[in-house]
Amino acid sequence: MATQKPTSAAGSQSDPVRVQLRLYVSGNAPNSVRAIANAKTICAEHFDARCDLEIVDLIAQPLRALADEVIVTPTLIKFLPLPVQRIVGNLSDTSQVLLALADA
Amino acid sequence: MTHTEERQVTELTQRLAEAEATIAALLSGEIDAVVDAGTQTPVLLAKAQDALRLERDRAQRYLNAPDIILLAVGLDGRITLVNRYACSILGWTADELMGRDWVDTCLPVRIRDDMKAKLHDLTAGEFTVLENPILTKSGDERLIGWRNTVLHDDEGNVTGVLSSGSDITESREVETTLQKTTADLRDHTKLLEEHAAALLKNEDRTTYALRAARMGLWELDMATGELTWSPTMAPLFGLRSDQAPTTAEEFFRLVHADDRRMVETSFGQAAAAGSDFKEEFRVVWPDGHAHWMSASARMTGGREGKAEHWVGVNTDIGERKALEAQFRQAQKMEAVGQLAGGVAHDFNNLLTSILGYSGFVIDTFGPQDRRRADMDEVIKAGQRAAGLTRQLLAFSRKQVLQPTRLDLNALVTGMHQMLSRLIGEHVELVPSLAADLSAVRADPGQLEQVLMNLVVNARDAMPSGGRLTIHTANIELDQSFAHDVVIRPGPYVMLSVSDTGVGMTDATKSRLFEPFFTTKDAGKGTGLGLATVYGIVKQSGGYVWVYSELGKGTSFEVHLPRADESREPVNPAVVVDHAAAVGTETVLIVEDEDAVRLLTRRVLEEANYRVFDAPNPQQAEAVFEANPNVFSLLVTDVIMPGSTGPKLFAELVRRQPNLKVLYVSGYTDTAIIDGGQIDPAIDLLQKPFSANALKRRVREVLDGE
Numbered sequence: 001m002a003t004q005k006p007t008s009a010a011g012s013q014s015d016p017v018r019v020q021l022r023l024y025v026s027g028n029a030p031n032s033v034r035a036i037a038n039a040k041t042i043c044a045e046h047f048d049a050r051c052d053l054e055i056v057d058l059i060a061q062p063l064r065a066l067a068d069e070v071i072v073t074p075t076l077i078k079f080l081p082l083p084v085q086r087i088v089g090n091l092s093d094t095s096q097v098l099l100a101l102a103d104a
Numbered sequence: 105m106t107h108t109e110e111r112q113v114t115e116l117t118q119r120l121a122e123a124e125a126t127i128a129a130l131l132s133g134e135i136d137a138v139v140d141a142g143t144q145t146p147v148l149l150a151k152a153q154d155a156l157r158l159e160r161d162r163a164q165r166y167l168n169a170p171d172i173i174l175l176a177v178g179l180d181g182r183i184t185l186v187n188r189y190a191c192s193i194l195g196w197t198a199d200e201l202m203g204r205d206w207v208d209t210c211l212p213v214r215i216r217d218d219m220k221a222k223l224h225d226l227t228a229g230e231f232t233v234l235e236n237p238i239l240t241k242s243g244d245e246r247l248i249g250w251r252n253t254v255l256h257d258d259e260g261n262v263t264g265v266l267s268s269g270s271d272i273t274e275s276r277e278v279e280t281t282l283q284k285t286t287a288d289l290r291d292h293t294k295l296l297e298e299h300a301a302a303l304l305k306n307e308d309r310t311t312y313a314l315r316a317a318r319m320g321l322w323e324l325d326m327a328t329g330e331l332t333w334s335p336t337m338a339p340l341f342g343l344r345s346d347q348a349p350t351t352a353e354e355f356f357r358l359v360h361a362d363d364r365r366m367v368e369t370s371f372g373q374a375a376a377a378g379s380d381f382k383e384e385f386r387v388v389w390p391d392g393h394a395h396w397m398s399a400s401a402r403m404t405g406g407r408e409g410k411a412e413h414w415v416g417v418n419t420d421i422g423e424r425k426a427l428e429a430q431f432r433q434a435q436k437m438e439a440v441g442q443l444a445g446g447v448a449h450d451f452n453n454l455l456t457s458i459l460g461y462s463g464f465v466i467d468t469f470g471p472q473d474r475r476r477a478d479m480d481e482v483i484k485a486g487q488r489a490a491g492l493t494r495q496l497l498a499f500s501r502k503q504v505l506q507p508t509r510l511d512l513n514a515l516v517t518g519m520h521q522m523l524s525r526l527i528g529e530h531v532e533l534v535p536s537l538a539a540d541l542s543a544v545r546a547d548p549g550q551l552e553q554v555l556m557n558l559v560v561n562a563r564d565a566m567p568s569g570g571r572l573t574i575h576t577a578n579i580e581l582d583q584s585f586a587h588d589v590v591i592r593p594g595p596y597v598m599l600s601v602s603d604t605g606v607g608m609t610d611a612t613k614s615r616l617f618e619p620f621f622t623t624k625d626a627g628k629g630t631g632l633g634l635a636t637v638y639g640i641v642k643q644s645g646g647y648v649w650v651y652s653e654l655g656k657g658t659s660f661e662v663h664l665p666r667a668d669e670s671r672e673p674v675n676p677a678v679v680v681d682h683a684a685a686v687g688t689e690t691v692l693i694v695e696d697e698d699a700v701r702l703l704t705r706r707v708l709e710e711a712n713y714r715v716f717d718a719p720n721p722q723q724a725e726a727v728f729e730a731n732p733n734v735f736s737l738l739v740t741d742v743i744m745p746g747s748t749g750p751k752l753f754a755e756l757v758r759r760q761p762n763l764k765v766l767y768v769s770g771y772t773d774t775a776i777i778d779g780g781q782i783d784p785a786i787d788l789l790q791k792p793f794s795a796n797a798l799k800r801r802v803r804e805v806l807d808g809e
Contacts, residue, residue, distance in 0.1 A: 029136035030136060058137065058139065065139045071138065072135045072138050074134075074135075074136070089134035
């Protein structure tokens with residue numbers, strides 16, 4: 001998982017095999033706090049520097065849910081590498097999350 | 105199935121999986137907020153009060169819909185809910201009304217005793233529709249038509265009545281108004297009632313989500329055998345919640361007889377192995393219809409490997425199953441089309457030489473020669489075979505279409521007389537054409553074929569007479585038009601042909617468009633008519649639908665995309681008289697099929713042309729090189745070993761810019777054609793061709809711009 005794969009033509013142009021993630025949370029609700037911690041750990045341990053993790057707090061920025069059709073929090077969306085994938089929940093099941101991100 | 109259709113199936117499947125994952129996360133408590141679709145604000149689930157308030161706000165918005173009175177009354181006759189419109193009619197504020205006795209406050213004195221008795225009957229579900237006068241604060245009376253729904257709490261006890269009403273004072277004179285109003289009301293208030301009723305019952309969000317996803321939850325206690333359903337399950341089986349099964353055995357009885365053993369066995373194996381249970385099967389509703397469903401379940405609380413408790417999710421997968429069935433059908437049609445196209449291509453070469461040489465032979469017999477009649481029969485048979493081949497090519501969508509901007513009304517009108525003769529006197533032909541019909545982009549000859557095939561079929565469905573309607577209209581297709589079929593949304597023009605004939609069975613309907621499928625007596629139909637329609641319509645970017653009811657009739661609807669306004673038709677080429685179709689120019693013929701090449705050569709030589717020929721592009725280039733600047737025209741096949749006609753022409757015209765070209769082809773070749781639609785500016789002669797057609801086209805191209 002942590003090993004570098006060759007660049008695919010569909011991936012980011014600037015940097016090979018970038019992982020672009022966005023995590024939607026609701027303030028410091030328990031599952032949201034857990035999801036933030038889990039997402040950061042997964043990024044650091046498995047993708048280190050090539051992972052962009054953006055955290056969106058819907059209580060502060062409610063309208064952003066609209067753009068990505070988020071209906072519950074926490075929701076993690078993987079935009080790159082394609083295909084786009086959504087993972088709902090507090091991301092405690094690391095193996096499940098890594099499976100969903102497997103193409104990275 | 106097209107690439108787009110495949111992608112849509114994939115997306116649908118993915119969305120289903122995401123919905124399942126979301127429900128699972130909701131149930132396991134991993135969700136802490138739900139985004140309200142109206143305000144886009146996250147509602148924290150921990151604060152149930154907030155959720156409730158939000159639900160109330162949402163319901164309030166529905167409650168405030170104009171023109172509909174919403175009113176809830178408790179068992180004690182006191183008002184528990186009243187909307188803004190009701191207040192505006194009654195002249196009281198909501199605060200003044202809440203908690204007051206409905207009958208004593210808002211009804212005329214003379215009917216109060218009667219209505220108090222009726223309220224009791226209402227809560228027993230006696231009256232669903234009712235009309236009575238009400239008394240406003242200022243003392244006026246208004247007549248209101250009501251529709252009533254009994255409200256229950258979670259235990260199923262009656263808690264009151266929810267009534268939706270509309271003011272019918274003004275329209276009272278007309279006897280039918282109440283019926284119409286109540287019918288309209290039923291449509292308009294169904295949603296309102298659902299939300300209002302949900303509010304009053306404090307239905308929770310999970311149930312909302314499950315219902316929207318058409319999912320239900322169940323639990324099975326293995327020790328007691330007791331089965332429990334969530335409230336969202338029963339509707340998936342067409343049942344009321346009080347009809348829900350209470351044991352696994354009762355549940356299995358709801359499964360379709362053909363699937364029951366499989367489901368029981370699979371469930372038994374999962375229970376024995378302690379593994380998850382996952383199956384797709386049909387369930388039978390009380391009305392006898394089968395519905396597809398998927399079930400996934402997991403055991404919990406097992407002790408010594410023995411299952412004690414199952415928790416499962418069932419999902420209505422009817423939509424997905426319909427897509428899968430459509431996918432299989434599309435694949436089958438595609439395969440048959442490939443086969444038909446391949447056969448037709450070879451046939452065209454054979455028919456070209458049969459018809460061509462027969463033409464030479466017949467000219468050698470005198471007018472009284474008996475062999476002339478024999479030869480005529482050979483030619484007729486060849487022409488019939490050519491007609492069949494054309495239809496096969498149309499079905500396999502390998503036919504060359506020459507689309508132009510086309511007015512379907514003009515097409516129908518132009519064919520009216522011919523169609524009338526075709527259907528005979530016992531059938532009445534009724535055109536119903538939209539005045540403002542948009543144009544389509546299609547091949548006129550092919551659409552005439554489509555209309556004729558549909559009309560002939562309609563006629564044959566009405567052996568003892570009837571009415572045949574040809575209808576045109578502009579329509580908009582969106583995904584909701586047919587939720588079980590993948591379509592490209594947008595503006596379309598519809599052409600429909602309906603009969604009042606015998607109709608058809610589902611079995612017939614499912615095979616309708618297959619080539620060689622016919623319900624007509626042997627010798628009466630080729631089974632290619634509707635296959636041709638299907639092929640032409642598909643290749644023109646359209647859809648064809650069929651609606652039929654046994655004994656009542658059948659209707660075929662063809663939907664073609666509206667033409668792009670900006671694209672104008674290309675003018676047709678010069679038309680040439682047969683007799684004048686001769687010339688002295690020099691022509692180079694390139695054709696890999698020997699019989700066709702020699703025939704082409706002979707026809708053109710007899711028309712006085714000077715002719716060279718080559719069996720492939722390489723030799724053609726050599727001939728061209730050896731005879732510089734003598735050729736006026738290149739007549740070439742499109743696909744040949746090693747190269748293509750267009751490539752050859754590009755090479756030769758580079759050396760001699762005034763060279764002209766006529767392509768000869770048996771089917772759609774991607775070399776010159778995009779998506780089976782040829783640019784009308786390209787000159788193309790379709791195989792099999794007659795000697796006259798060849799001479800005429802050669803002359804046209806030589807004389808053209």
